[in-house]
Amino acid sequence: MSLEEIFDQYLGSRIYKAREKLLPDYVPEDLPHRDEQIKRLALTLAPALSGSRPSNVFIYGLTGTGKTAVTKYVLRRLAEKGGGRIEYVYINCRQNNTSYRVLAELGKFLGVKIPFTGLALGEVMKRITQALDRKHRILIVVLDEVDNLVKRNGDDVLYYLTRVNEQLTNTRVSVIGITNDLKFTEFLDARVKSSLGEEELVFPPYNAIQLEDILRRRAKEAFHEGVVSDAVIKKVAAIAARQNGDCRLALDILLKAADIAERERASEVTEAHVDKARNEIEKNLTVDVIKTMPLHVKLVLASIYLLTKEGGAKTITTGLIYDKYKELVTKVGIEPVTSRRITDILNELDMAGIINARVISLGRYGRTKVVALGVPLKNVEEGLLSDIVISAVIGG
Ligand SMILES: Nc1ncnc2c1ncn2[C@@H]1O[C@H](COP(=O)(O)OP(=O)(O)OP(=O)(O)O)[C@@H](O)[C@H]1O
Ligand SMILES: [Mg+2]
Known part of the structure; x- marks a missing residue:
């Protein structure tokens, strides 16, 4: 300080x-314009109050539409009403993005010791199942940003959690899966998909x-x-x-x-x-x-950065970029990637808005792509210079 x-x-x-009331983790007292979603989630989960397992819920909506806030808000109130018979555990799958870590978080909540690494997943599941059944509760497991888990490790944990009730006598488990990226559902087994989606809730922007x-x-x-x-x-x-x-x-x-x-x-x-x-x-x-880009993407961007800064070329063509890129990889002392890959990288940079690319006609010489930075030069510089390899070849 x-x-x-x-x-x-x-x-x-x-x-x-x-x-502190503006910080991301603070859940406000009321959530205007989400009445519909709050009500539907509450209606879906309310059966827990009379002791039956609520349907699993799949929540989808773009980023910042209140999915996490609404879910925490409803669950807190439900757990209060349930007076100890209903519990929930909130797990963020971006922070815990492997099956093992998600299960370890669940284990921690249940008071089961799961070592940092080393156990087979099946063994972890066995211990969790036993601990669950000692609970005599309804437990709602929230897997927020669940796409991060599934894309990385598949749907083992979802499969386990949507099936575990078959092995339990005293406890009932429901799952709430939350995502802002629907693409991950391609990675889901059809059975997992249908059990997770018993109830679906969409959050409009x-x-x-x-x-x-x-x-x-x-x-x-x-x-x-x-x-x-x-x-x-x-x-x-x-x-x-x-x-x-x-x-x-x-x-x-x-x-x-x-x-x-x-x-x-x-x-x-x-x-x-x-x-x-x-x-x-x-x-x-x-x-x-920029900081998190792979090396060759940074090198391609560094080429565009240098061409822009030198300012000699009125238009920066892919040909010029490729030449500059080759110069840089030689300086670094590594092999260049193919020109096909460079084209892909340029498309990626374009999609990310870091550059603007467009195709122009050269009359009878055919067509070429020209490129310009889509963000301020000094921001690109700051991002690139944080990489020691890049800063060695473009710095000074
Ligand atoms: N209706 C609302 N009233 C007040 N604050 C809200 C409302 N909806 C969202 N917020 C606030 O906006 C921020 C983003 O909401 P939230 O974290 O719930 O988004 P999300 O849908 O989970 O996004 P992501 O997909 O990126 O995780 C939070 O700080 C939350 O408190
Ligand atoms: Mg969220």
Whole structure:
């Protein structure tokens, strides 16, 4: 913590009343515009209160549409009502993205010791089954972002959890699977697919008006009065509405804008703060995407970066990129990939919005693809320079 922050804590923030209420993990008291989903989930799970196993639920919707928030919200209340007869365990399959880790999390919840590695999956399942049956409960297992697990390790865990009731006498298990990526269902066994989808719940994207409404309520909890104007709320909501109605993005922008306002010692959050916040978020996204690219993708991007920076070529063609790329791999001392692969890489970069590629006609010389960076040069630079191999060949 900096001196500034230490002192400011005593001064109290002019902006925030409760900053933590804008953080991603906080589940707000009410979730406007999700009444339908809350009600349907509650209706599906309510049989647990009279002791029968609720249907498994499959929840789908784009990112930031409230799937995690709604699920936690309903389950918390259900567990309270159940007075100990209903329990739930929440497992995030992005953080725990192997079958073993998901089962280990479940084991931890059940109080079963599962070593960090080493046991066969079947043995882990056996121990969990025994522990489950000692429970005498209804247990709802939430597998959030479940696509991460299935794409990596297949559907073993889902298969196990949707079948385990056949081996249990005292406990009943229901599964809630949540995803923002439907493609993974291709990897599911037909039986798993149908048991997981006993009940299906779709979360549509929020529109701008709904986002405004949500932001207004969240802002009221987090900020002092008069700090965030309606114009600011509207602006943030409009940006997020264009990004598939992503409420997480909306809250992110609002939080970042308010942090900037606080840093600048402003007494309110302005539209200019929102613009700054948005640029910062976009920049971070670009830099992060570049940082995690495989080496050859970085080398192709580095070639485009250098050609752009040198500025000699008016249009950057695939031919020029390939030559530059070869130069770079020689410097690094590795083998180049095929030109076919370069074409694929250019398509990937185009899809990610890092570059813009278009095909132009060269008259009787045929056609070629020309490329330009789709994001600011300095963001590309920052991403690339974080790689020591790349920075050695492009730096200085
Ligand atoms: N109706 C709402 N009212 C208030 N806050 C909401 C609402 N819907 C979503 N949020 C907030 O927006 C953020 C994103 O929501 P959530 O994490 O539930 O999205 P998600 O659908 O699970 O997205 P992902 O697929 O990326 O996991 C959270 O901070 C959540 O509290
Ligand atoms: Mg989520």
